[in-house]
Amino acid sequence: MAEKKLILSLEDCFKRPELDGGEEKRELWHFYRQETDEEAIIRRVKRDAYEHQTKYLMCSQSVYYALSLHLGMPNRDIYKAGSYLCGGMGGTNMCGCLLGARLALGQAIGRDEMYTPGWPRENGPSHLWDTLPIADMELSDAFRERFGSVLCHEIQENYFGRHFFLPSDYEDPVVWKIHETGELYRIVSVYAAVLCEFTAGITAEIILRERKKLGIPTPMPLPPLRQ
Template sequence: MLDKEKEAFLESVYQSAFDYERDYGYCTQAVIAALDDHFKKIDKEVIKAIHPLAGGGALVGDGTCGALVGAMAAIGCYFGRSKKEFENNSEDWRFSSKLAKKVREKFVEEFGSVICNDVQKEKFGRGYDLWDSEDNKAFNEAGAHEDKCPDVTGKAAEFTAEILLEEGIETAHS
């Protein structure tokens, strides 16, 4: 893929994730859905399985940002260990963690933390309790699903797509 093609491809991945999060919420699913649109071989059940991991896990904000969780789950879709391979305790299985760590490092460089509430503070100036109705309302009024969370989601998907391309994962259109 030429540099301009790669740049356009990564922008398309970013925009897909941005749009999914803006339109449907749940950053974890938005990342996986965008990567599923652009790459081959993501099991559709993964999108369903990661639904409750958004918003720091169970929407509580004190865990890992769902966009990063979705990004790392996508890495696992390609490079993770299957149940059949549990007994093969090879160092080779650290490879998926190595790639996920690369995504994590880019994420921390961009947002300063992996914790959902910390990312919220970076983007909004404060964290929110998404289970509190007034806080949830303030979160949405502050642009949560207009540009702030969609941007985080788009960047997480873009960081992941770049790594998948580097590792030779086939795009959906190749």
């Protein structure tokens, strides 16, 4: 039990012996206070995308999970659908991180029925039509600039020196051995977590920006009330 001491200044709060890491806590306190709400959302999205991939794998699900959770749009069916988009859909196609991001983009600012103005039979402006190609290009360009490609097997080649998920890869005894033990997916996940974190952060920025243009607030994610 610490001795009682009158505290009348913020600095004194961080000098109490029971506050482990007082200096670090003070720096974090100031950081969180100065951080905007949008910056906080983006930071948490990036954190949870990285953590999901590290613990549970499935890059497309990792990105979608973090975005849907912190942008107030969790959907278990969409999350489930993302399980078949990871690993470049067989190793030859687009990175699952980008596919998970597109699921979230579509849910957040996409059309929800076929008669949305401007799509596809009517001419005229629509926010979706104006936004979709720009957001798609912004996301892909940022990803390509950071990681050198948007294709799963090329990203693996750039980082690991070879790819792992093409059908022919499993004919390699070394690859097959680490596949059987499950180590292969942990190896790939070390780098995939970095991809998830980056992709989720860029996507969160896009969604928050477009919601602001449309006047759509981003709800605070709260757990459901107990009955």
